[in-house]
Amino acid sequence: METRELRYFVAVAEELHFGRAAERLGIAQPPLSRTIAQLEHRLGVALLERTSRKVSLTNAGAVLLAEARAILAAVVAAERRARGAAADRPSLVMAAKTGGSGEVLAKLLDAYAAEPGAIPVELLLCEANPHVPLLDGRADVALLHEPYEPTNGLDVEVLNTEAQVAVMPGSHPLAMRTGLRMADVLAAPELARWPAADGTYPDGTGVEVRSLTQLLQMVGLGRAVAVLPEGVCTGLAEGLVAVPVVDAPKVTTVIAWPPHSRSRALADLVRVATGFS
Amino acid sequence: METRELRYFVAVAEELHFGRAAERLGIAQPPLSRTIAQLEHRLGVALLERTSRKVSLTNAGAVLLAEARAILAAVVAAERRARGAAADRPSLVMAAKTGGSGEVLAKLLDAYAAEPGAIPVELLLCEANPHVPLLDGRADVALLHEPYEPTNGLDVEVLNTEAQVAVMPGSHPLAMRTGLRMADVLAAPELARWPAADGTYPDGTGVEVRSLTQLLQMVGLGRAVAVLPEGVCTGLAEGLVAVPVVDAPKVTTVIAWPPHSRSRALADLVRVATGFS
DNA sequence: GCGCAGCGATACCCGGCGGGTATGGATAAT
DNA sequence: ATTATCCATACCCGCCGGGTATCGCTGCGC
Numbered sequence: 006m007e008t009r010e011l012r013y014f015v016a017v018a019e020e021l022h023f024g025r026a027a028e029r030l031g032i033a034q035p036p037l038s039r040t041i042a043q044l045e046h047r048l049g050v051a052l053l054e055r056t057s058r059k060v061s062l063t064n065a066g067a068v069l070l071a072e073a074r075a076i077l078a079a080v081v082a083a084e085r086r087a088r089g090a091a092a093d094r095p096s097l098v099m100a101a102k103t104g105g106s107g108e109v110l111a112k113l114l115d116a117y118a119a120e121p122g123a124i125p126v127e128l129l130l131c132e133a134n135p136h137v138p139l140l141d142g143r144a145d146v147a148l149l150h151e152p153y154e155p156t157n158g159l160d161v162e163v164l165n166t167e168a169q170v171a172v173m174p175g176s177h178p179l180a181m182r183t184g185l186r187m188a189d190v191l192a193a194p195e196l197a198r199w200p201a202a203d204g205t206y207p208d209g210t211g212v213e214v215r216s217l218t219q220l221l222q223m224v225g226l227g228r229a230v231a232v233l234p235e236g237v238c239t240g241l242a243e244g245l246v247a248v249p250v251v252d253a254p255k256v257t258t259v260i261a262w263p264p265h266s267r268s269r270a271l272a273d274l275v276r277v278a279t280g281f282s
Numbered sequence: 283m284e285t286r287e288l289r290y291f292v293a294v295a296e297e298l299h300f301g302r303a304a305e306r307l308g309i310a311q312p313p314l315s316r317t318i319a320q321l322e323h324r325l326g327v328a329l330l331e332r333t334s335r336k337v338s339l340t341n342a343g344a345v346l347l348a349e350a351r352a353i354l355a356a357v358v359a360a361e362r363r364a365r366g367a368a369a370d371r372p373s374l375v376m377a378a379k380t381g382g383s384g385e386v387l388a389k390l391l392d393a394y395a396a397e398p399g400a401i402p403v404e405l406l407l408c409e410a411n412p413h414v415p416l417l418d419g420r421a422d423v424a425l426l427h428e429p430y431e432p433t434n435g436l437d438v439e440v441l442n443t444e445a446q447v448a449v450m451p452g453s454h455p456l457a458m459r460t461g462l463r464m465a466d467v468l469a470a471p472e473l474a475r476w477p478a479a480d481g482t483y484p485d486g487t488g489v490e491v492r493s494l495t496q497l498l499q500m501v502g503l504g505r506a507v508a509v510l511p512e513g514v515c516t517g518l519a520e521g522l523v524a525v526p527v528v529d530a531p532k533v534t535t536v537i538a539w540p541p542h543s544r545s546r547a548l549a550d551l552v553r554v555a556t557g558f559s
Numbered sequence: 560g561c562g563c564a565g566c567g568a569t570a571c572c573c574g575g576c577g578g579g580t581a582t583g584g585a586t587a588a589t
Numbered sequence: 590a591t592t593a594t595c596c597a598t599a600c601c602c603g604c605c606g607g608g609t610a611t612c613g614c615t616g617c618g619c
Contacts, residue, residue: 023567023568033609035568035608035609036607038568040606042568049365050364050368055567057566058565064367065365068366069364069367072359072363072364072542079353079356080353083283083353084325086345086346088327090341091340158437263435264435265348265349265351265435309579311596312578312579313578315596334587334594334595334596335586335587335595337595
């Protein structure tokens with residue numbers, strides 16, 4: 006299989022429409038049809054069920070779609086990393102969620118900079134999804150928070166674990182409680198909503214937010230309630246309260262990097278990070 | 283980047299010789315030179331330093347080599363998994379090291395078979411390196427033993443952790459001790475030797491073995507001393523003794539599977555496995 | 560029930576690219 | 590100095606990827 010075939014297949018599998026997929030790929034529809042047919046022929050497997058009105062994925066097609074997306078991301082990442090490795094001044098790019106790991110991040114950067122042989126660390130702050138730059142090669146290492154961000158296929162070391170609190174205006178009915186359960190919070194109409202992996206928002210009445218910054222602003226304005234790791238409470242705005250949520254899942258901060266990394270600098274950074282856990 | 287280019291590059295990077303690489307690929311040398319040059323040109327990066335006498339990898343080339351190997355393995359795995367998903371009778375292939383996890387394995391298979399909706403589990407026993415079939419798509423799930431087998435880029439759940447013992451003939455000088463340190467064992471001239479990742483054996487005087495079966499046979503014949511997880515002691519041959527090695531690293535048995543797996547059967551199996559930890 | 564619109568498959572053509580052979584040019588060994 | 594080795598270059602050819610035109614099927618509207 007060539008990556009061209011995988012790109013074409015992913016386009017068709019996502020659009021479920023040969024015409025639109027061809028347009029997206031910048032080619033005509035017939036060669037696309039032919040390429041997919043060849044791919045199926047060589048695999049000996051039907052990837053798509055097509056009638057003249059509807060295209061749908063077979064079981065094998067669904068499996069290949071997941072694999073192909075990962076492979077194509079890995080190819081893009083490989084290109085970026087090869088280019089990066091050629092730079093005369095080596096550097097390490099670290100991705101982290103904006104406002105996500107304030108103290109850990111600062112301590113880590115300081116501790117690493119003090120190491121002998123340390124190289125410059127570039128910070129890539131993401132409003133959301135800091136694992137994405139790791140997968141597509143824009144970053145060499147990332148600070149992630151399980152279970153919010155997936156660590157599938159990455160190598161990780163745990164840095165710390167923290168409980169979660171519900172953050173809300175002091176005037177909120179739940180604010181006087183000393184402890185909450187998830188059920189209490191989920192019932193609150195002001196509970197902020199995050200986009201799912203496909204970009205759509207779940208049903209609900211709370212505000213829709215796309216980043217931690219937005220969320221904290223909404224909470225600061227008294228417009229939202231949110232469940233967050235207790236670490237973000239340091240420096241909470243005036244008038245807001247944080248109430249422990251006793252049955253919320255613990256949040257684990259991990260340092261993550263792609264497998265096969267063989268850089269000395271990355272190894273040092275990870276060692277420093279896990280050292281002062 | 284096309285996988286063809288990556289295959290060509292890996293061949294050259296491994297052979298460090300255009301002629302041999304071309305032969306291995308079944309093509310002539312000039313088109314190979316040209317393809318590598320095109321790849322470098324498009325990446326804007328030199329991957330190889332060549333004189334007319336010697337070819338060597340640049341920094342960028344070394345990075346790309348690691349990435350390319352992983353990508354090519356993923357492509358092969360994707361093909362196999364797509365074919366497998368099309369089979370009318372779904373099945374799950376589990377890889378494990380021969381003789382590696384006797385009890386855990388039996389209990390796991392029984393417990394899973396008792397699940398509602400369980401599908402047949404095929405066993406793929408490997409003399410060594412049970413993680414390889416997972417990476418190239420021959421297996422869907424594997425039982426691995428850290429730190430012996432790498433779990434880079436795989437999703438894992440820990441099943442159990444065990445200490446290690448030194449196994450040797452009862453007549454061995456160390457056999458009367460009640461506890462050993464790694465230094466004691468490493469000094470023993472009968473210490474069996476395993477191949478490293480590149481297939482070569484480290485220096486030493488002990489026998490060279492390639493599988494657990496071979497090793498146990500050698501130990502049973504009184505020809506070798508080995509450090510193994512204590513679990514393998516059950517059913518040790520007559521006349522052999524196992525002495526705890528107090529400072530040996532703990533061995534962790536994990537169940538591992540490739541990321542992006544979305545199979546119901548695999549999820550059930552993992553749940554069952556972690557359930558009776 | 561007929562016609563039409565939408566969509567994937569097929570037929571066919573063309574140009575570029577991947578692959579081949581021949582050879583040049585550089586370097587180390589003798 | 591000569592030769593052997595090895596990568597790059599030059600050049601040619603056939604195949605394959607991409608294009609346009611069109612067919613055939615299907616669901617919808619009247």
